[in-house]
Amino acid sequence: MTSSYVTCRVLSGRGVQCTAEAVDPNAELKICTRHLAEAIRLVEEARERGRRLRKAS
Numbered sequence: 001m002t003s004s005y006v007t008c009r010v011l012s013g014r015g016v017q018c019t020a021e022a023v024d025p026n027a028e029l030k031i032c033t034r035h036l037a038e039a040i041r042l043v044e045e046a047r048e049r050g051r052r053l054r055k056a057s
Contacts, residue, residue: 006030008032
């Protein structure tokens with residue numbers, strides 16, 4: 001029996017789709033663990049920039 005899985009929907013700069021398995025195949029946003037971690041890192045950096053800007057004002 002073969003099992004199928006849903007792949008990550010992230011594309012590289014050259015248009016190549018990531019082939020890793022999606023963290024949650026039923027979610028609206030289908031991304032793998034690596035790309036999820038990158039998204040979390042980017043959100044945290046943006047929040048930190050916002051905190052610094054508010055503090056500087």
